[in-house]
Structure formats: structure tokens, C-alpha cells
Amino acid sequence: MIDRVMVIGNGACAHRIASLLLTRGQGVIHVTREDRFSAPDTASPDLKALERLTNTTIDRCEGHTGAFRITATRNQTCLQRTAAAVIIAEEPVRQSNIERYGLSCCPSVYSVSQISNRTQDSIGKANGFGDRLQDKRIAFLIGLHREAHPACFAETLKAAHRLQSAGCRTCILSKNLKVAGNGLEAGVRDYKKAGGIVFKFSGQLPRFITANGHPAEIEFTDEVTREAQLLHPDIVVVDETLCPSPYLERLGRIFALDTDGQGYLQTGNVHRLSVMTNRRGILAAGPSRSIQTEEQEEADAGAAAITALSPAASRMIEETDAKAEIDSSRCVRCLTCFRLCPHRAVSVAARVTVAPEACEGCGICTSECPRGAIRIAHPDQSEITESISRSAAGMRGVENAPFLVAFCCSKSAAMAAEQAAAAGRSLPENLQTISVPCAGSISMDLILTSFRLGARGVLVLTCHEGNCRSERGNRFAGERAARVSSILSEIGMEKERIGIDSLAANMGADFARRVRLFEQRIKALNTER
Known part of the structure; x- marks a missing residue:
């Protein structure tokens, strides 16, 4: 039995995941492509439970949940490991925006991660870097030339507050205050109470006067007091742009994972929150799935550990015998x-x-x-065809009530149909709703067979875009419906007899309204004929 989980990454989120798994007796293979781990060995009562691999890059993955076979390269040597699950928590790439402000790297200009790393453990220590900054005037620049993510603003705010509390004189210059994140508005208030100053710019941005690339002065008009300001900072701290690393994109291809437009290992599909991917047993946590604050990464670490420890939790849908x-x-x-x-x-x-x-x-x-x-096994296409045939036979002879077939995704439209019926809403008299596992399972042959068996109109009801548990099932359904529409035109039938729409599971009233509108459309076509 394979009982180890592979954790990929070297940031705080990855280390927390490994620690949580180990404390619960779960074996861990912790992998990083870097030459050393950023945190010390995780304490574990069983030394055999943890394997740490540095200088290791993943090359290939085969198998499925419970038995992934992973090939990697370590120090130019090929190695193979097996894992029951894989958790990817790879850190993002930080791109400094120093040059965007017309500045250059020098002893008085830092990126926010540089100042955070150098002051985090040195404040209060004799001759430490943090102590040498006391009484220094420090200006933090965030989002002035490029929109900043709330997580980046949270990091900047935390660094500024730490230095302000340590005796520095700090200020933050920002185009838009990103205080929508959890606790950020309160954080800004606390920073101001500590003596920090925040300048917000909605119009003209500050002007940087440099001398040999060194920030000599920052000139601007305070939008609150409307007075001209001239700052002479000793140190300028510049924000950074966070983006997925090329290695994360490579991991996405190796593990065959859906990615968003930026390259993170999750699309906007709500059914994959918080840490699931399109593959059972492979999880994306923290910075591998989005830009996150420290608190969000901590929550993701807990969710990933729980999901890995409970195989059933990694399923996007309820377990079914229909394979x-x-x-x-x-x-x-x-x-x-x-x-x-x-x-x-x-x-x-x-x-x-x-x-x-x-x-x-x-x-x-x-x-x-x-x-x-x-x-x-269920529902088999022959069973669906037989059901339509029986319904069509029972509905013949009914005037002014066309036989309609509605194929409904079992995770959305089928539930909406049940809700509409339970609420007693008015539905077409000769409507047959057929629940299918996913709208993507509705074939062109099944739609055309419905017409052959007597349906006067066929309605395909899918999940909303970005809400399909199979990610693209609704798109497949839409493409097939469009092709059937063309076929109907070619054989002399009205293309309007095929319809496609999207519904959520809680839209019972909308289901009733839309099938009635579809019935009216089909009745009008029958009258024209």
C-alpha cells in the first residue's frame, strides 16, 4: 500500500502542509528544486516518515490517485517515487518594479521582499539591519504604476508597520488602497495609529527626482490637504509583481492540470475550491493556485492536508458506481x-x-x-432512448401540447427541475426531463434520436460557464447543439427546434420559465408549418 504524500514547494505554505501531514502520522516526500530548504527539518516521531529532496525537478507523472508514479531528476540523477497524492505549493516569481519608477538598484532602494526578509528577524538585535534603520525616513511605493494585488498591499503594509513600530519614520504612497482583503482596513488604521502616513493618489502621480539612480526627492500634491509635498527619503521600498514561475507552468503540463489565464493551477471553477484540481489526488495549494496573503496560505495548507488525509474529500462529485x-x-x-x-x-x-x-x-x-x-452503466444511452420512446408513445394524440425533451445536467438543471416540480410551478404538459451525469455526455446521436422518436423540440440545459464540474462539458454540449442545428436546417427542419441554455441548481423558477418559453417557440413553429 502506498501511503506517502508528495509535497512540491519550498515556501511557508509547503512547509506547513508537510508539518500538518507528519503530525498526523502521514508519510511525506518533500521536494524542492532549490539547493536547500527554507525551513529546518520538520520534527516527526518517525524519522522514516519524511524524505526531503533538494535540487530535484519533476519530469513525469503516471498513474492515478492512490498510486502516482513520479519520475524526477536530482543532481543529474534520475529517481522515481510513488505517492498516494500530490500537493503542489510552488512559490511565485517576484518581479521587482524598481525600474518602473525610474530607479536603480542601490543601497537605498529595496524591493518589499528584500526589506521584509532583512528586517523580519533583525529588529531589536544589536547591530542588526533593522536597528540600523532606526530614525530613517522610509517611503513605500505600492501600485503607482501597475495595479497591485491586495496580498501585495498586505505584505507592504506589514513591512511598513513593523519598521514604524521599530522607530523608523515611514509612509506609504499608493494609487489605490487595496483594503478589501481580510483585515486590511483595520491594518491601515493600526498603521496610522502607530504614526505611519498613507498618501493616496487618484490623479497626478508623484514625481521622482533622482541623482545617479538614487532617490533624492519625491514631489507630489497631497490630495487631502491639497498642499505640495517634498519628501527626502533615506530609503525607498518598491512593490513587486507576483506571477507563476515557469516551473509551475511546467508542473501543470506534467500533471495534466487545467490552469487559468495566468498559469495558476486552478481555473475559476467554484467546484474546485479550495485546493482541488481537475485530477483526483492532485491538489494545488497557496501560491500555486493564486496570489494569496499569509493568512490565506495558512488556510490553504490546512485544507490541503485535510483533503490529502481523506481521499473522499478530493472528489469533485459524490462517489458513484457509474464509471x-x-x-x-x-x-x-x-x-x-x-x-x-x-x-x-x-x-x-x-x-x-x-x-x-x-x-x-x-x-x-x-x-x-x-x-x-x-x-x-447508468444512465446508458439505450435506456435513455427507450425512455424517450415510451414517453413519445404515451403522448401521441394530445393536441396543442408538443412533446419536448429536456436533457438536464444532474448537478444543475436536473436539480432546478426537481425544485420547480416540488414548488408546483407550471410546466409544459408533454415535457420529459432526462437527467444526465454532465451535459457533455449528451451526444449528437442522442439528440437526433429524440427527434426521430417524436420529439418536436429538444432543450439542452447545462451548467453556467466556469461552473461545470468537468470544466468543459457545457462547451461540448453547446458545440454539439450548434451542429445539430445545422443538420436540422439541411434536412428541412427548423433549427430553432434545438435549444441550449444554462441553469444553476437553485434556479427552479427560471427552469419553469425557460421551458415554457421554449414550448411557446415550438408551438409557433408548429403553427407556421
Whole structure:
């Protein structure tokens, strides 16, 4: 049995995750590409429970949750490890904005991380760097030339407050005060009570007068007093831009993870909060999934540890027996399923197979397989077809009530349909709702078969964009509906007989309204014919 969790990263979040897992008796493989760890060895009652690997980069990952096989390079030597789960908490890249302000690196100009690292443990120590800054005039620049993230503002505020409390004379110059983050507004108040000054700029920005790249003066008009100000700082601290490292982007490709537009290992999908990814057993925590404050990273570390310790918690949907199965006698190894599976549950070896422990049962592969070699036990397409046939037979002869079929995602529209029925809302008389695991499982053949069996209109109801548990199931459904619409036009049917819409699980009233509107549309088409 594989019982170790691999933690990738060398920041505070990664170290906290490793510590939490170890204190609960979980074996840990802690990996960093750097030459040393930023924190000392984590205390563990079992020395064999922790393996620390420096100078190690991940090269390849195979297998699935519970049995990941990971290949890495350490000091130019190939090594392999197995892990039940993987937690990625890789630190971001910090890009200094010193040059954006027309300044240059010199003894009187620091980035915020440099000043934080040098003063964090030196204040109060004799001859320490922090003590040498006492009575110095220090100006912090944040978000003046590029919008700053609230987490970056929190870091700047913390550093300024620390130095102000240590006897320095500090001020913060900011274009927009990012106080929406947890505790930031109170933090600004506390900073001002300690004697710190905050200058906010909504119009003209301050002008920096330099001498050989050194900040000699900062000239501006105070927007509160409307008076001209001229600062002579001894030290200027400049903000930084945080972004994913190229290594994080590489890890995303190696582990086949969905990423957002910036390269973080999570999209905006609410079903993956807080630390889940599109792959069961692979988690993204702290700075690997977004720019975060220290408090947010600490919360992520706890969530990642809990999820790794409880395999059931890493599932995006409830466990189900409905797993995809591939009939090897029909499979021609076209690899369509391998390319499309959003959860990377398909493996290619001597045979193409689906790992049950990784399959989320969305059914996207079943609808796209050109050979029909993949099936899910429930609901099977033949069962759905038979149900439509029975309903169509029972509804014949009813006047002015067209037979409508609504395919509903079981995680959203199907729940909305149940809510509408329970509330007694008015629904079309001849409406058949069919719950499917994901809208992405609705094939073109199934839609066309519905028309062949007597449906006068077919409505496909998906999750909202960015809300699909399978990430792209709603997009697949939309593309197929568009193709069916074209086919209907080609065979002489109105393309308006196919409709697509999105609903959330709590939109029962909207479900009732939209299916009634669809019924009116189909009735109008029937009248025109």
C-alpha cells in the first residue's frame, strides 16, 4: 500500500502542509528544486516518515490517485517515487518594479521582499539591519504604476508597520488602497495609529527626482490637504509583481492540470475550491493556485492536508458506481477519450483503459467515442432512448401540447427541475426531463434520436460557464447543439427546434420559465408549418 504524500514547494505554505501531514502520522516526500530548504527539518516521531529532496525537478507523472508514479531528476540523477497524492505549493516569481519608477538598484532602494526578509528577524538585535534603520525616513511605493494585488498591499503594509513600530519614520504612497482583503482596513488604521502616513493618489502621480539612480526627492500634491509635498527619503521600498514561475507552468503540463489565464493551477471553477484540481489526488495549494496573503496560505495548507488525509474529500462529485468502461473489441485506439477526458482517467498501454479510481463518471468520453466503444452503466444511452420512446408513445394524440425533451445536467438543471416540480410551478404538459451525469455526455446521436422518436423540440440545459464540474462539458454540449442545428436546417427542419441554455441548481423558477418559453417557440413553429 502506498501511503506517502508528495509535497512540491519550498515556501511557508509547503512547509506547513508537510508539518500538518507528519503530525498526523502521514508519510511525506518533500521536494524542492532549490539547493536547500527554507525551513529546518520538520520534527516527526518517525524519522522514516519524511524524505526531503533538494535540487530535484519533476519530469513525469503516471498513474492515478492512490498510486502516482513520479519520475524526477536530482543532481543529474534520475529517481522515481510513488505517492498516494500530490500537493503542489510552488512559490511565485517576484518581479521587482524598481525600474518602473525610474530607479536603480542601490543601497537605498529595496524591493518589499528584500526589506521584509532583512528586517523580519533583525529588529531589536544589536547591530542588526533593522536597528540600523532606526530614525530613517522610509517611503513605500505600492501600485503607482501597475495595479497591485491586495496580498501585495498586505505584505507592504506589514513591512511598513513593523519598521514604524521599530522607530523608523515611514509612509506609504499608493494609487489605490487595496483594503478589501481580510483585515486590511483595520491594518491601515493600526498603521496610522502607530504614526505611519498613507498618501493616496487618484490623479497626478508623484514625481521622482533622482541623482545617479538614487532617490533624492519625491514631489507630489497631497490630495487631502491639497498642499505640495517634498519628501527626502533615506530609503525607498518598491512593490513587486507576483506571477507563476515557469516551473509551475511546467508542473501543470506534467500533471495534466487545467490552469487559468495566468498559469495558476486552478481555473475559476467554484467546484474546485479550495485546493482541488481537475485530477483526483492532485491538489494545488497557496501560491500555486493564486496570489494569496499569509493568512490565506495558512488556510490553504490546512485544507490541503485535510483533503490529502481523506481521499473522499478530493472528489469533485459524490462517489458513484457509474464509471466509464471501454470495450476493447470495439476500441481502435483513436485516443479521442484520452485527449478529451477532463480528469485524465484514461491510460494508454497495451490496451486503452479507464482507471475507476480517477473516473468522475461525467460521460464526455462516451459521447465522443466514434466507435461507441465506451459506456457508463447508468444512465446508458439505450435506456435513455427507450425512455424517450415510451414517453413519445404515451403522448401521441394530445393536441396543442408538443412533446419536448429536456436533457438536464444532474448537478444543475436536473436539480432546478426537481425544485420547480416540488414548488408546483407550471410546466409544459408533454415535457420529459432526462437527467444526465454532465451535459457533455449528451451526444449528437442522442439528440437526433429524440427527434426521430417524436420529439418536436429538444432543450439542452447545462451548467453556467466556469461552473461545470468537468470544466468543459457545457462547451461540448453547446458545440454539439450548434451542429445539430445545422443538420436540422439541411434536412428541412427548423433549427430553432434545438435549444441550449444554462441553469444553476437553485434556479427552479427560471427552469419553469425557460421551458415554457421554449414550448411557446415550438408551438409557433408548429403553427407556421
